[in-house]
Amino acid sequence: QVQLVESGGGLVQAGGSLRLSCAASGRTFGSYAMGWFRQAPGKEREFVAAIGRSGVTDYIDSVKGRFTIFGDNGDNADDTMYLQMNSLKPEDTAVYFCAASSTYILTRLPDRWGYWGQGTQVTVSS
Numbered sequence: 001q002v003q004l005v006e007s008g009g010g011l012v013q014a015g016g017s018l019r020l021s022c023a024a025s026g027r028t029f030g031s032y033a034m035g036w037f038r039q040a041p042g043k044e045r046e047f048v049a050a051i052g053r054s055g056v057t058d059y060i061d062s063v064k065g066r067f068t069i070f071g072d073n074g075d076n077a078d079d080t081m082y083l084q085m086n087s088l089k090p091e092d093t094a095v096y097f098c099a100a101s102s103t104y105i106l107t108r109l110p111d112r113w114g115y116w117g118q119g120t121q122v123t124v125s126s
Helices: none
Strands: 004-007 010-013 018-024 033-039 046-051 057-059 067-073 079-085 094-101 120-125
Touching (some): 004 094, 018 033, 018 094, 033 067, 046 067, 046 079, 057 067
Parallel strands (some): 010 120
Antiparallel strands (some): 004 018, 018 079, 094 120
8 A cells, every 4th residue: 555645836936946745655666656647627637747667757748858757765664756847837737646556567547546645736827
């Protein structure tokens, strides 16, 4: 069982930066793929970025070059995953969710990810 807790959301002006964190219970890196999804009001939940069990990464085109996903094997028993978001745009406004999947091959389909955090709001003003 994996428990995920996001933090780091907030209000930022267009062009600004935010770093989202996802604290995962236990040692997840290597056993789970970790990803970020987002959901804007009235829209479907969409894939943003993921890092696989082998370390391979995947990004949607709209965030390539602006967002970076990376992980940190901390000194304690838990792992933390981050999403560094630069050059933010108003269209990035959404609730961002951290997710984990035990599948080896990365997938962008939300229903293939078995574990979810509670979400953190990101609002980008123009």
